[in-house]
Amino acid sequence: MTPDSRAPVRGTARAYLTLGTLLRHWTLTGSPGYFGVVDLRLTGRRALVTGASRGIGLAIARGLAREGAVVSIAARNADGLAEAVDLLARDGLEVHPYVVDVSDPAALEETVTRSATEREGLDLLVANAGSSRGGGLQASTADDWMFTLGVNVVHAATAIRAAVPWLSASGNGAALVIGSISGWKPRASSSYAVSKAAAIHLAPALAVELARERIRVNTLSPGSVQFEGGRWARTQAADPEAHARFVAENLPGGRFVTLEEVADAACFLLSPRAGGINGAHVAVDGAQDRPTDRPVYP
Numbered sequence: 001m002t003p004d005s006r007a008p009v010r011g012t013a014r015a016y017l018t019l020g021t022l023l024r025h026w027t028l029t030g031s032p033g034y035f036g037v038v039d040l041r042l043t044g045r046r047a048l049v050t051g052a053s054r055g056i057g058l059a060i061a062r063g064l065a066r067e068g069a070v071v072s073i074a075a076r077n078a079d080g081l082a083e084a085v086d087l088l089a090r091d092g093l094e095v096h097p098y099v100v101d102v103s104d105p106a107a108l109e110e111t112v113t114r115s116a117t118e119r120e121g122l123d124l125l126v127a128n129a130g131s132s133r134g135g136g137l138q139a140s141t142a143d144d145w146m147f148t149l150g151v152n153v154v155h156a157a158t159a160i161r162a163a164v165p166w167l168s169a170s171g172n173g174a175a176l177v178i179g180s181i182s183g184w185k186p187r188a189s190s191s192y193a194v195s196k197a198a199a200i201h202l203a204p205a206l207a208v209e210l211a212r213e214r215i216r217v218n219t220l221s222p223g224s225v226q227f228e229g230g231r232w233a234r235t236q237a238a239d240p241e242a243h244a245r246f247v248a249e250n251l252p253g254g255r256f257v258t259l260e261e262v263a264d265a266a267c268f269l270l271s272p273r274a275g276g277i278n279g280a281h282v283a284v285d286g287a288q289d290r291p292t293d294r295p296v297y298p
């Protein structure tokens with residue numbers, strides 16, 4: 001047999017080997033993913049991500065959509081949402097936009113219900129929208145505190161409450177609250193820090209309450225994340241020296257956590273692969289808030 005005439009036989013053998021490996025993997029794991037590839041089993045799961053027209057929320061929406069989930073995104077500004085839809089469409093990803101201010105509980109409940117009804121179910125909820133007003137104690141008013149707690153805590157509780165019937169019906173329901181390492185160790189921006197501490201506490205409290213409904217609730221706390229248009233990119237442009245000092249003094253790896261790193265962790269926590277993780281607080285911060293005797297930044 002000449003080398004040329006054997007080539008199709010080798011090709012056929014290789015095809016059988018590959019098919020055999022795939023079938024063996026499928027038999028062993030119940031998943032059609034190729035050996036070595038972790039299938040998060042998110043295909044077809046219906047997700048709603050609040051605050052997802054940019055930044056971390058958009059990255060999580062993108063990550064979920066890439067994993068095959070059917071994703072709804074919510075934010076206040078219709079133009080921002082339209083830009084996000086276009087951006088993801090360029091990568092061949094479809095998402096469904098909803099205009100809502102999450103600090104309006106009735107509007108938020110309606111959005112959760114509408115997204116679940118229009119997608120014929122809801123399996124995953126990400127309470128990501130967050131902001132703050134007022135800064136430190138003496139610069140802030142009672143209204144600032146109510147606003148900050150409303151967006152960072154009450155919004156998460158309201159969205160999860162509205163989603164309970166759908167998440168429970170899913171059988172694999174999961175909610176993820178986006179906290180912050182500012183809520184883990186005390187920080188000077190007190191209303192934000194306190195609201196994020198409450199968000200971190202919300203997950204285990206709700207996890208216990210909702211376990212019988214087969215709903216998992218976890219919190220993911222990003223460390224400082226730099227991305228185009230975000231706070232740290234603005235700081236770098238305005239004061240490069242202060243920015244470099246911040247990196248040197250606070251980021252053990254000498255770099256910010258990336259949006260993709262936060263999104264990857266979020267996708268895993270939301271997936272059935274993390275079925276045993278419930279009521280957890282997961283920091284994605286590159287050891288920024290490691291136990292330390294050094295002062296944390298203000």
Ligand SMILES: NC(=O)c1ccc[n+]([C@@H]2O[C@H](COP(=O)([O-])OP(=O)(O)OC[C@H]3O[C@@H](n4cnc5c(N)ncnc54)[C@H](OP(=O)(O)O)[C@@H]3O)[C@@H](O)[C@H]2O)c1
Nearest residue numbers: 051052053054055056075076077101102129130180224225
């Ligand atoms: N970036 C970081 O370094 C960092 C670190 C730790 C924790 N976090 C937390 O991570 C989450 C996302 O942060 P980010 O930096 O990606 O934020 P961002 O860039 O400011 O984006 C916030 C997103 O939420 C939406 N949003 C804000 N207020 C809203 C409201 N009242 N109702 C509905 N949507 C609202 C915004 O769109 P509209 O303006 O159109 O509403 C936008 O889509 C927040 O909870 C934040 O506290 C961020």
